[in-house]
Amino acid sequence: DWVMGDYISEAVAHIREQVGDEEVILGLSGGVDSSVAAALIHRAIGDQLTCVFVDHGLLRLNEGDMVMDMFVGKLHAKVIRADASDLFLGKLAGVSDPEAKRKIIGGEFVTVFKQEAAKLKGEGAKGAKWLAQGTIYPDVIESGGAKSKKAVTIKSHHNVGGLPAELGLKLLEPLRELFKDEVRELGVALGLPYNMVYRHPFPGPGLGVRILGEVKKEYADLLRRADAIFIEELHNFKDEATGKTWYQLTSQAFTVFLPVKSVGVMGDGRTYDYVVALRAVQTSDFMTADWAELPYALLKKVSGRIINEVRGINRVTYDVSSKPPATIEWE
Numbered sequence: 001d002w003v004m005g006d007y008i009s010e011a012v013a014h015i016r017e018q019v020g021d022e023e024v025i026l027g028l029s030g031g032v033d034s035s036v037a038a039a040l041i042h043r044a045i046g047d048q049l050t051c052v053f054v055d056h057g058l059l060r061l062n063e064g065d066m067v068m069d070m071f072v073g074k075l076h077a078k079v080i081r082a083d084a085s086d087l088f089l090g091k092l093a094g095v096s097d098p099e100a101k102r103k104i105i106g107g108e109f110v111t112v113f114k115q116e117a118a119k120l121k122g123e124g125a126k127g128a129k130w131l132a133q134g135t136i137y138p139d140v141i142e143s144g145g146a147k148s149k150k151a152v153t154i155k156s157h158h159n160v161g162g163l164p165a166e167l168g169l170k171l172l173e174p175l176r177e178l179f180k181d182e183v184r185e186l187g188v189a190l191g192l193p194y195n196m197v198y199r200h201p202f203p204g205p206g207l208g209v210r211i212l213g214e215v216k217k218e219y220a221d222l223l224r225r226a227d228a229i230f231i232e233e234l235h236n237f238k239d240e241a242t243g244k245t246w247y248q249l250t251s252q253a254f255t256v257f258l259p260v261k262s263v264g265v266m267g268d269g270r271t272y273d274y275v276v277a278l279r280a281v282q283t284s285d286f287m288t289a290d291w292a293e294l295p296y297a298l299l300k301k302v303s304g305r306i307i308n309e310v311r312g313i314n315r316v317t318y319d320v321s322s323k324p325p326a327t328i329e330w331e
């Protein structure tokens, strides 16, 4: 609509004015905020923007390719895809503590991003002068009011707060004044696909905190396939009363890999394979959350498909814990 159109024109003019002819780099994660920031900045300055997409190997099924198809294939943006999955998995070997895993993933993420940024600085005559981030208004409030809100860190959320200064870059944050729903509307108006813009939140450490204990490639590969089935069926099942899909009716839904084996039976044989848990919650603020009362028919379809299609998993459970006292993620 015209209101959003006006907003885009103003934001574009403002970015051009700030940046002039200088170069900008942006860390693209595939999440809503960095994607919308990238699309907006690209609209404003085109090839003066370079996106760095760090693929830590803990993304969802085909996620990396989807990000590249969208930003390179459709928007024609410059994106450097740093495939660092071996590096991340190597650093995570033997580590099972959730906070230790978060620190490693967050730390390596910054290291890889800095290496790519340094390469860029070496390349052009000018080099990047700006670091763009998809900071939105609630992030601004949260960091301002953090002292009073939480005395202890329950889970350290990975952020790149100190990065601009360290890299000697100026900070470009075009979404700083927007709420999440406004960011989503902006994304759609900029031509990003509805499914990308209305995707459930995904944690920075990705599948690293959805594989309980030690992270292994074998586990990540099984989990990606099981999770893709769960998400696909959440999109397929509609609630009669509201006409909405169960994906829309849940705030966050995902699959958790449990590194334990249980006995099953298949044909004439016995199986001894891994277990996954399905998690689906409804919440308005993610501080408290109820487990979603998914229809049995949906759970039945998902468990049948996972056990039949993902060899290596022979049991599916549903998590019926609310937050508090449980958290949304299992780690």
Ligand code: XMP
Pocket: 102, 155, 156, 157, 158, 201, 202, 203, 204, 205, 252, 286, 323, 326, 327, 328, 329, 330, 331
């Ligand atoms: P919990 O598990 O604490 O999750 O109830 C609340 C919300 O935060 C997300 N979450 C994270 N996001 N880095 C992130 O970027 C993290 O380390 C992290 N841990 C949890 C979680 O997915 C949920 O939306």
